Amino acid sequence: MKETILKLDNVTKVYPNGTVANRDINMEFEKGEIHSVVGENGAGKSTLMKMIFGIEKPSSGTITYKGQEAKFNSSMDAIHAGIGMVHQHFMLIPSFSIVDNIILGDEPTKSIFIDQNEATKKCQELSDKYDFELDVTAKVSTLSVAKRQKVEILKTLYRDAELIILDEPTSVLTPQETEKLFDQLRQFKQQGHTIIFISHKLEEVKKISDKISVIRNGVSKGTYLNEELTMEQLTNLIIGRDLDSDMDKYKTHEDFNNEKALEVKNLYMEKNNKPVLDNISFAVKKGEILGVAGVEGNGQQELVKCITGLEETAYTGDIFICGNRVNDFNIKKRRDVGMAYIPEDRMNDGVAGELPISDNLISTYYTREDINKKVFMDTKKIDEVSEELVKTFAVKTKTAKANVNSLSGGNVQKVVVAREYNTNSKFMIAEQPTHGIDIGSEEFVHHKLIEMRNAGAGILLVSANLNEVMNLSDRIIVMFDGKIAGYFKDANDVDESDLGMYMLGAKRQSIEETGGALND
Amino acid sequence: MTDRSDKYSNKYKLSISNPKVFDAVKMGISILIGLTISFVILIFVSNNPVNAIITILTGPLTKTRYIGGVIQSFIPYAFAGLSAGVLFKAGAFNMGSEGVFILSGVVITAIATSPITTSSILHPILCYLGAIVFGGTVMILPSLLKAKFNTNEMVVSLMLNSVYAGVAAYLVRTFLGTVQRGSNSSKDYLLTAKIGNIYEPLKISVCLFLLIAVTIILYLVMTKSRLGYQIRLAGTNPSFANYSGINAFKLSITTAAIAGVLSAMGATTALLTQTSYYTPSQSLVGIGFSGMLLAMLGRNNPIGIVIAAFLVKYLEQGSQILYFVDNKVPSEIIAIIEGVIIMLVSSQYFLRRFRERKLLEEGLEEHAE
Numbered sequence: 001m002k003e004t005i006l007k008l009d010n011v012t013k014v015y016p017n018g019t020v021a022n023r024d025i026n027m028e029f030e031k032g033e034i035h036s037v038v039g040e041n042g043a044g045k046s047t048l049m050k051m052i053f054g055i056e057k058p059s060s061g062t063i064t065y066k067g068q069e070a071k072f073n074s075s076m077d078a079i080h081a082g083i084g085m086v087h088q089h090f091m092l093i094p095s096f097s098i099v100d101n102i103i104l105g106d107e108p109t110k111s112i113f114i115d116q117n118e119a120t121k122k123c124q125e126l127s128d129k130y131d132f133e134l135d136v137t138a139k140v141s142t143l144s145v146a147k148r149q150k151v152e153i154l155k156t157l158y159r160d161a162e163l164i165i166l167d168e169p170t171s172v173l174t175p176q177e178t179e180k181l182f183d184q185l186r187q188f189k190q191q192g193h194t195i196i197f198i199s200h201k202l203e204e205v206k207k208i209s210d211k212i213s214v215i216r217n218g219v220s221k222g223t224y225l226n227e228e229l230t231m232e233q234l235t236n237l238i239i240g241r242d243l244d245s246d247m248d249k250y251k252t253h254e255d256f257n258n259e260k261a262l263e264v265k266n267l268y269m270e271k272n273n274k275p276v277l278d279n280i281s282f283a284v285k286k287g288e289i290l291g292v293a294g295v296e297g298n299g300q301q302e303l304v305k306c307i308t309g310l311e312e313t314a315y316t317g318d319i320f321i322c323g324n325r326v327n328d329f330n331i332k333k334r335r336d337v338g339m340a341y342i343p344e345d346r347m348n349d350g351v352a353g354e355l356p357i358s359d360n361l362i363s364t365y366y367t368r369e370d371i372n373k374k375v376f377m378d379t380k381k382i383d384e385v386s387e388e389l390v391k392t393f394a395v396k397t398k399t400a401k402a403n404v405n406s407l408s409g410g411n412v413q414k415v416v417v418a419r420e421y422n423t424n425s426k427f428m429i430a431e432q433p434t435h436g437i438d439i440g441s442e443e444f445v446h447h448k449l450i451e452m453r454n455a456g457a458g459i460l461l462v463s464a465n466l467n468e469v470m471n472l473s474d475r476i477i478v479m480f481d482g483k484i485a486g487y488f489k490d491a492n493d494v495d496e497s498d499l500g501m502y503m504l505g506a507k508r509q510s511i512e513e514t515g516g517a518l519n520d
Numbered sequence: 521m522t523d524r525s526d527k528y529s530n531k532y533k534l535s536i537s538n539p540k541v542f543d544a545v546k547m548g549i550s551i552l553i554g555l556t557i558s559f560v561i562l563i564f565v566s567n568n569p570v571n572a573i574i575t576i577l578t579g580p581l582t583k584t585r586y587i588g589g590v591i592q593s594f595i596p597y598a599f600a601g602l603s604a605g606v607l608f609k610a611g612a613f614n615m616g617s618e619g620v621f622i623l624s625g626v627v628i629t630a631i632a633t634s635p636i637t638t639s640s641i642l643h644p645i646l647c648y649l650g651a652i653v654f655g656g657t658v659m660i661l662p663s664l665l666k667a668k669f670n671t672n673e674m675v676v677s678l679m680l681n682s683v684y685a686g687v688a689a690y691l692v693r694t695f696l697g698t699v700q701r702g703s704n705s706s707k708d709y710l711l712t713a714k715i716g717n718i719y720e721p722l723k724i725s726v727c728l729f730l731l732i733a734v735t736i737i738l739y740l741v742m743t744k745s746r747l748g749y750q751i752r753l754a755g756t757n758p759s760f761a762n763y764s765g766i767n768a769f770k771l772s773i774t775t776a777a778i779a780g781v782l783s784a785m786g787a788t789t790a791l792l793t794q795t796s797y798y799t800p801s802q803s804l805v806g807i808g809f810s811g812m813l814l815a816m817l818g819r820n821n822p823i824g825i826v827i828a829a830f831l832v833k834y835l836e837q838g839s840q841i842l843y844f845v846d847n848k849v850p851s852e853i854i855a856i857i858e859g860v861i862i863m864l865v866s867s868q869y870f871l872r873r874f875r876e877r878k879l880l881e882e883g884l885e886e887h888a889e
Contacts, residue, residue: 310763332765343763352757359752363764366749376744 002030005163005194006052011061013047021047023218024061029163034185034195035223036205039215039238040410040438045198048215049165052196053085054078065163084156085165090148094141098151099123101140102158126157130184146177153184164188165196170204171436174295182208200438202234214238239440247446247471248492252454256286260320261338261427261458262307265518267317269302276302277315278482282517284458286426289449290517291473291491292462295503299482300462301344304431307460308341309334310349322426335364340425340457342416344432350416353405357397358386360404361419385422393418394444410441417445421452428452428459434468446472466503470494477517478502487514543819546871550864554857561856566849572842576854579841580834586841588723592793594833595731596804599786600811601818601825602738603779608812609742609820610775611755614662616677617783618808619684622800623658624651624787626691629706629798632713632791633696643712644792651784658684659780663772681808688800696798705799715792727789731826734785738822751775783808813858816866832858 006029013022022044029035039045050056052063054072063070065081072078075085092101099120108115108122123136132150140148149169156164166185170178185195185208199205205212212229214221214237221237229237262284269277277299284290294300306315309331319326322338329337343349351360362371362382371381386400393414397407404412413433420428430449434442449472453459463469469476469491476494478486486502486509488494501507555573562569580586603617631647662677689704698707717725742748750771754761762768787804795803814832818824839854864870 330765330767331763332767335765341763348757348759349763350760352753352760354756355752359749363753363760366764367746372746376740377746377749379744 002032004028005031005066007064008048008052009062009064011048011051011058011063013044013051013056014059015047021218022051022058022215025215025218025220027213027220027223029194029196030211031162031194032189032192033210034189034197034208036197036199036209036212037215038199038202038205038212038234040440043215043238043438044218045215046167049085049167049196049198052078053083053165079159079161082160082162083165084159084161084163086149086152086156086167086169088168088171090152092140092148092151095139097139098134098136098143098154101151102136102155106159123154123158126154130154130157130187132184146173146180149173149181162192163194163196165198167198168200168436169197170199170201178204200436202231202238202439206231206234216240235439239438247450250447250450250454251474254287254454254456256456259286260284261286261322262460263318263320263518264303264307265318265320267303267306267315267319269306269313269315271302276482277306280317280482280484281515282477282484282487283519284427284460286458287453287456288474289453289459289461289472291469291476292460292479293466293469293476293499293503294464294479296464298479300479302482303479304344304429304462308339308429310341310343335423335425338426340364340420340423340428342413342420342428342430342433344435346413346416351404351412354403356401357390357395357404357407357415358382358400360415361386361389361400361422364419365423389418389422393421393448410437413437413445414441417448421448426457428457429462430459431462432464433461434463434465442468466496466499470496470499475517475520477514480505480508483508484514484517485509487517489516489520542871542875547817547865549871550861553864554860557860558853558857561853562849566846568846572846572849575842575845576835576838578838580837582841584721586837588721590830590833590837591728592723592725593837594829595727595793596786596790596807597810597814597833598731598826598829599734599782599789600807601814601829602735602811602822603782603786603808604811604815605818605820605822605825606738606742606751606775606779606782608815609755610751610771611758612663612772612775613674614659614677614776614779615674615809615812616659616662616680616776617779617811618806619677619681620655620659620780620783621787621790621804621808622681622688623684624655624784625791625798625800625804626688626696627651627654628788628791629692629696629709632709633707635710635712638712640712640714643710644715644788647713647792648785648788651788652781655784655787656777656780659783660773660776663776667769667772685800692798692800701797704801706797708797709792709795713792714796715789725793727793730785730789734782735822735826738782742822747774783811786811813862817862 008025008027011022011025012020014020025048037045037048047056051058054075054077065083070078070081072081093104096104099116102123103114103119108118110118120136127134127136132154134147134150134154140151143151153164169181173181185197188195197205197208206226209226211223212226212234213223214234216238260283264283265281267277267280268275280299280303282290292300292303302313305311305313307319309326309329321334324337326334326337347353352363362385366377371378371385383400389395390397390400395407395411395414395418397411404415407415417433428449433445433449437445446468449459449461461469461472473491476488476491476499477484478499480503485505486499486507498507502509555577558576559569559573562572566572580590600617600621607614627650628647631650632643636646637643661680662671662673665671665676666673692706693703696706697703698705701707715725715727717723742751750761750766753764754766754768754771758768761771786807790804790807791798814825814828817828817832818826835857836851836854839849839851842849842853843851
């Protein structure tokens with residue numbers, strides 16, 4: 001019989017805005033296990049973790065840690081009790097060294113000064129003990145994302161954490177780095193640490209977990225041994241039904257006379273004297289989805305910036321949207337000739353969180369005739385349109401008058417997609433459209449993109465999620481090092497590992513072969 | 521299902537969990553606390569504290585001339601508040617209203633002292649127009665500099681305020697002065713330029729109706745027009761406004777111009793109704809800055825700002841009356857009430873727990889249903 005380290009009894013949390021985030025959650029975590037907690041966005045995982053880590057207090061119910069009722073007033077209490085948390089967004093000071101970041105708030109001292117030597121020694125030992133391969137005197141700003149994450153984990157270990165909560169740790173890592181992280185997690189487990197693993201990526205959850213707990217709509221759907229569950233059962237538990245991942249069957253095949261929604265010719269852009277976009281040419285036809293695959297940072301972001309005109313950027317080459325050369329157009333004019341855009345940074349660019357959903361649902365077409373009267377805006381009509389959109393896009397809210405801030409990530413994205421969908425544009429850029437949102441919302445967004453495609457819109461899908469690109473696209477281009485490294489005329493004939501080779505630069509097509517991206 | 525949500529939305533409207541109701545309750549309680557604190561102070565300084573507080577609260581109502589004083593003096597402050605409200609709502613920290621007030625004073629004085637017309641209707645209108653054109657132009661300067669040179673609006677506008685004060689003093693002394701009054705004030709306005717009262721006892725002039733009209737128009741613009749929508753977007757999230765295709769530069773110039781026009785209207789009203797000559801170092805000083813406090817009290821809502829301006833001027837009048845009857849109590853007592861109220865209203869934490877508890881109850885109730 002293993003010993004229970006953490007036990008939740010009928011934990012309920014009601015937020016000040018009235019949302020019931022968790023309802024009567026019962027869960028048990030045993031010492032030395034890797035225990036995943038999965039669920040959709042807004043299902044209540046984060047809230048549950050915040051309560052365990054002392055950031056939030058339960059409205060009712062008890063949390064028992066190591067046999068004693070835990071009443072944490074702040075995360076400091078949780079840390080002292082031996083609980084560590086690695087947040088999705090790193091809490092590090094870039095201009096500080098690794099050591100300084102680790103000891104911050106818990107510095108070894110010599111009289112009134114910080115004992116730097118002692119601190120460095122201790123941190124280096126810790127790093128070596130767990131094979132982190134870090135030089136602890138390096139500045140955090142010089143580190144890669146994967147290494148920063150290691151620093152975060154070291155921070156918890158330095159404070160003798162026995163229970164470590166990892167919130168979406170793999171969302172920023174490459175597959176290789178993820179593998180490495182998992183090795184380390186297994187090592188922690190052997191040394192008696194307990195890991196709570198939060199993730200959207202179910203393949204990873206299946207790979208690493210001993211046990212899996214599922215939360216849906218704030219209610220626990222039970223804890224299972226990993227072996228007991230198939231992937232299908234797990235998905236079913238999370239969203240309450242089977243997932244429909246085969247998008248091809250929804251596609252219709254109408255002919256739009258090969259009309260081009262977007263045409264990009266010989267796009268070239270430099271940053272620090274290095275080409276970040278190197279002679280890029282491709283076209284998106286009406287009624288198709290062109291997927292852009294690639295590891296992040298290979299020019300996709302710059303490409304999107306050039307096409308959308310969100311920022312003024314210096315580049316050469318030509319960009320045509322629905323037949324108009326838009327090089328000198330600002331984003332407003334580009335929208336006017338038929339562009340819609342789902343931005344990657346949805347909280348910053350995609351919504352104004354402190355304004356009502358209804359205001360957010362019309363921002364890109366607020367001058368349109370149907371929602372305006374002669375002098376003023378037609379507020380009644382706007383309310384109608386918003387309520388309608390909220391309903392069709394299944395945004396989880398009581399009313400379209402509620403602020404966007406009261407929504408979960410998946411629902412915020414639905415607001416963005418609903419707005420851009422409602423522009424009736426002939427060209428759409430979807431930049432990481434499902435990044436960080438739950439599978440239910442993801443499926444919904446996918447369906448809407450297909451719907452737009454079937455209605456004759458050309459969609460440029462830029463995504464780091466390989467499955468998404470392969471499932472949705474008609475044609476695919478792969479970007480590597482600012483160039484189009486590969487072009488696939490039919491997304492159905494593409495092999496995942498083959499695509500991976502192009503993404504990593506191990507394979508590259510000739511100019512003639514990639515020319516099809518523009519001319520097919 | 522619909523039945524239940526209807527029931528909920530009704531409750532939502534009436535309850536403290538509704539942000540608007542909450543703001544109103546918070547305002548009321550803030551005022552009460554402000555008055556209570558001043559009462560405590562009055563206990564120490566006054567022989568008859570109960571009478572004193574009653575005088576502050578009801579004094580202005582005891583004579584028509586008192587309430588008339590309030591009506592006459594609050595209008596320029598209300599305009600200044602509206603001006604600041606527009607800028608704050610758009611997320612612009614342009615504090616140039618003070619400078620616009622003082623510098624427009626010169627333009628108004630120039631027009632009001634020159635015999636360009638003999639019509640007592642046209643002359644004030646010309647003063648307004650001159651000030652409006654001038655004020656609207658001057659106010660956009662910090663926004664222009666920000667767009668072209670990426671300067672800090674707040675710093676630039678505050679510096680410009682000092683520059684304008686100096687320029688105004690120079691211009692009045694050199695071109696508009698008169699020997700009778702030393703070098704700091706202008707000569708007398710021509711009688712045709714002054715705005716008389718329509719109803720003398722309450723000092724109601726046409727300016728009151730101007731203020732009401734402007735407030736209603738501004739309210740409609742802010743809540744219902746496309747410009748108001750742009751201001752809301754840009755004020756809450758500039759990147760989102762940019763993404764939505766709203767031209768930030770154009771918008772910042774437009775809002776600054778509107779704010780300048782409103783300030784200029786305030787300056788013209790103040791000079792033509794309350795004085796007969798202009799003293800740059802006195803006449804309009806402080807109104808622009810007070811406008812920012814009023815905007816804060818009124819939550820940037822035009823109607824709220826006008827009400828706030830009236831209440832503040834009312835309490836100030838009350839404390840002055842108190843000073844007449846009981847000169848142990850300095851009229852500055854009102855500054856304490858104002859300070860406390862503004863502090864409480866602008867505080868994010870004040871009464872928050874109260875509201876959260878209510879929300880919690882409602883959330884659990886709904887959950888139980």
